[in-house]
Amino acid sequence: MFKILAACGAGVNSSHQIKDALETEMGNRGYxxxxxxxxxxxxxxxxxxxxxxxxxxxxxxxxxxxxVPVVDAGPIxxxxxxxxxxxxxxxxxxxxxxxxx
Amino acid sequence: xxxxATDPLFNESEVFISDASNQEEVFREVAESxxxxxxxxxxxxxxxxxxxxxxxxxxxxxVVSPKIPNIAIPHTESEFVKARMIVPIKLNKPISFHNMxxxxxxxxxxxxxxxxxxxxxxxxxILAQIMDFMARTSENELVSFFKASDPKDIYSFLNRKFMxxxxxxN
Numbered sequence: 339m340f341k342i343l344a345a346c347g348a349g350v351n352s353s354h355q356i357k358d359a360l361e362t363e364m365g366n367r368g369y370x371x372x373x374x375x376x377x378x379x380x381x382x383x384x385x386x387x388x389x390x391x392x393x394x395x396x397x398x399x400x401x402x403x404x405x406v407p408v409v410d411a412g413p414i415x416x417x418x419x420x421x422x423x424x425x426x427x428x429x430x431x432x433x434x435x436x437x438x439x
Numbered sequence: 440x441x442x443x444a445t446d447p448l449f450n451e452s453e454v455f456i457s458d459a460s461n462q463e464e465v466f467r468e469v470a471e472s473x474x475x476x477x478x479x480x481x482x483x484x485x486x487x488x489x490x491x492x493x494x495x496x497x498x499x500x501x502v503v504s505p506k507i508p509n510i511a512i513p514h515t516e517s518e519f520v521k522a523r524m525i526v527p528i529k530l531n532k533p534i535s536f537h538n539m540x541x542x543x544x545x546x547x548x549x550x551x552x553x554x555x556x557x558x559x560x561x562x563x564x565i566l567a568q569i570m571d572f573m574a575r576t577s578e579n580e581l582v583s584f585f586k587a588s589d590p591k592d593i594y595s596f597l598n599r600k601f602m603x604x605x606x607x608x609n
Contacts, residue, residue, distance in 0.1 A: 347494025348516045350559040351566040352539070358564055375559070377516065378494070395494075396540050412540025417570040418503070 340364075340439035342373040342429075343389040344411065345398065349377035352395045356411045360393065363426050369439035391432050407432045448525045448565065449598045453478070454590040455528040462491060462534055466513065469528060469553060478522045478555060479515075486515040497536030497548055500573065507581050508549035510573070511536045512566060517557050525565060526553040527593055529585075550585055571604050572597070 342360055346352035353375035364371040376385075378394065383402045386392065392404070393411040409428045413421040433439040453473070459465035470484040491513055500507045533547035552569050573581070587593050 347490050348514055350517055350556050351512070351514055351554055351564065354559055355564045355567045355570075358567070396538075396542055410540070415498070415540065415566065415570060416503070417567060417574050421502070 340369060340371045340391070340433050340436060341389045342371060342391045342393055343381070343386065343406075344373050344375045344393045345378045345381060346375075346395045347378060349375060349380070352415060353377075356393055356395070356414055359414045359422070360411070360426075360429060363422075364429065364433065364439070367426075367430060369430070369433050371433070371439055390436050390438055391429065393429070447598060448523070448568065448601055449527065449594055450524060451591065451594045452476075453524070453526050454594045455526065456531065456588060456590060457528055458531050459534065460532050462536070463488060465528065465530065465534060465551070466491070469526060473526065473555070478520065478524075480519045480521070483515055483519040486519045487513060490515055491536075494539075495537030495542050496539050497546060498570075499538055499544070499546060501546075503573065504578050504581075506578055507573070508585050509536070509546050510550050510552060510569075511548045512539075512552050512554055512569060514554040514556065517559055520555040520557045522555045523558050523565070524555050525569065525597075526555065527551070527597055528553060529588070529593060568601055568605065571608075572600055575604055576600055 344353040344356040357373040357375040360373050381400055386404045386406050392406050392408045395412045411425050414425050455469055457465045466487050473479045496513050497511045500509050528551040530549050533549050535545055536548045538544040554565050556565055584596050
């Protein structure tokens, strides 16, 4: 199981769209992925340790450093395949490199 | 049982045409009306202003088509709203917003889809529906829609298109 943390300002709309899109697309590509959606302000160093990938809407300063790979997922929000594909490919690359999923 | 994917997301009474000239002005104008109708809490406006400053919601539509105006999707955390709906706001004067996916960039916005969402786990994602509307409606229809100045026309078009796309997705 490959675990993804999606985040946005309110934890309501954008992060849930990223979560749904990544779970669906990575599932279609044959990976076992689970994503959670949270507010950026709620993310702690301890929380981040539970995830294999961080996918914020935009580049985000969390106030701490983390070894968890980061893929900015904002372009997924457009719901246009041409814009989402590079993000999906970047996520798939991290999954492959992790050996999980 | 409610089918969230096809439930109406618009209310004919909650469509705004605003002459505001900055974010705070339009947010206060709309928030005051929503509060009077018990659709948001008293703290809604403060969270809305704070959130937009820290996590902007402008969406650059020029990457889709230069003919389509940029939009923004201002919203708050769930605890400040009492409904699940979209409030369309046409801006008679373009207002500057920062880009949601690259906050260092700023551009003029002519239409807001304010999202009230007290059920983030709901089966259909409101933002996804807004972006489906922007991506699937033809350029000519969007250009015409964004010129509309009658709240009834704005409501009718949005309600029809969102219902159509939701049914297609089902």
